[in-house]
Amino acid sequence: MNYADIKIADVANGEGVRVSLFVSGCNHHCKGCFNAQAWDFNYGKEFTEEDIERIINELDHPYVSGLSLLGGEPLEYSNQKGLLPLLKRVKENTEKGIHTIIYPVGQKAISGFKHKVGDFELRDGYTAVANEPTATGANLIAEDIASDFVSGKIDKIDIITTHFNNMMSYNIVDWEILPVEIEKAELHELDPVMEFDPSASGVLQQLVPMYITNSIYQALLEANASELASRMTAMSAASNNAEEMITTLTIDYNKARQAAITQELVEIVSGASAI
Secondary structure: OEEEEEEEEEOOOOOOEEEEEEEOOOOOOOOOOOOHHHHOOOOOEEOOHHHHHHHHHHHOOOOEEEEEEEOOOOOOHHHHHHHHHHHHHHHHHHOOOOOEEEOOEOHHHHHHHHOOOOOEEEOOOEOHHHHOOOHHHHHHHHHHHHHHHHHOOOOOEEEEEEEEEEOOEEEEEEEEEEOOOOOOOOOOOOOOOOOOOOOHHHHHHHHHHHHHHHHHHHHHHHHHHHHHHHHHHHHHHHHHHHHHHHHHHHHHHHHHHHHHHHHHHHHHHHHHHHO
């Protein structure tokens, strides 16, 4: 089976934020089809195990509402066989019963998750922190998350935020901060006379909360920068459109004014000639 496109964080093809798979191949050829180029069964790329893994990983994000299958025609017999392994994996993941706790930051996140149905627990949101990101505000969030992590309520911490690329673009990222993957270093024998103070556990007790706080603070700054860049881009586009409109209207006004003056002159000359 081939596919035309895979859209991550798609908001146009189903309820909420979704992962959308556009398969290739359709025998219906409906008039006015919005995706006629995908009628060809050989259009696009071959659908592989790597694509299945990519979709499964994207569906694991708590902000994703589900999977949308479009086309082409997903129900074509050849496409059914190609989609079956993917749908089995999606079903297996759904039945795992993984419980998610969400700590929403910002009014939009709070409102969005309040109206979303899913197997997750929604904690009280943090609105003031999102408006004015500070290290102190990030520490408040980190304390709540670290408390649940230490108590065993959660065993993994992911930050879903927008990553600021430049003034024109940003993208959604899933940043796993705990547990931390550490490369095993080569072990060396130590002199038994040597003692370390503070101990390794003591260092970690101080270091981990700081790591979580700094990670959250960075995510807040990235999201704030992305929002401000989007606002500046939107305002710049609006200003350019307003200037173009003013220029166009000024030209139209001058044309109308010149036409009126010309008409008056013609009438005056015609009247004088008639006397």
